[in-house]
Amino acid sequence: xxxxxxxxxxxxxxxxxxxxxxxxxxxxxxxxxxxxxxxxxxxxxxxxxxxxxxxxxxxxxxxxxxxxxxxxxxxxxxxxxxxxxxxxxxxxxxxxxxxxxxxxxxxxxxxxxxxxxxxxxxxxxxxxxxxxxxxxxxxxxxxxxxxxxxxxxxxxxx
Numbered sequence: 001x002x003x004x005x006x007x008x009x010x011x012x013x014x015x016x017x018x019x020x021x022x023x024x025x026x027x028x029x030x031x032x033x034x035x036x037x038x039x040x041x042x043x044x045x046x047x048x049x050x051x052x053x054x055x056x057x058x059x060x061x062x063x064x065x066x067x068x069x070x071x072x073x074x075x076x077x078x079x080x081x082x083x084x085x086x087x088x089x090x091x092x093x094x095x096x097x098x099x100x101x102x103x104x105x106x107x108x109x110x111x112x113x114x115x116x117x118x119x120x121x122x123x124x125x126x127x128x129x130x131x132x133x134x135x136x137x138x139x140x141x142x143x144x145x146x147x148x149x150x151x152x153x154x155x156x157x158x
Contacts, residue, residue: 026047026050026051026054026065026068026069026074027044027047027050027069027072027074027075028068028069028072028074030047030050030074031044031047031074032074034072034073034074034076034078035072035073036072036073037073037074037076037078038073039073039076041076042076042077043075043076043077044075044076044077047069047074047075048075050065051065051066051069051075054066092134092137093134094134095110095111095114104121104122104128107119107121108120108121127144127147129143129144
């Protein structure tokens, strides 16, 4: 009877490990903010280690964790210019543009000259708002975020 209980507890422990290690080692679950980010080329060693542990103990779930992390981009560290990378807040800079430069191409060129980063202001999902000063940025960003949330259909209500 005792042998049966030990065997059952061993099977339960193995099952918890089989499900737990790949689930905790999957960057898709640990870093949802990284989903869909561009491939920066720098791989997050902590996610590789956790996915590798999944492969070491349970080959198939570990391979699945690697596949999901690579395909979703969550195995990569975010590039410095991508979203809020957790660094110190950046200072907002007001760029003065001539009236004939106040279009997408002119703004893209001004941003590139100032930061060295190329931006695209004509793609799908781009929102452009005019502000009088950098002090209006927070309120404008909050309003844009709210507008996007209100225009996005809830899952299942499409």
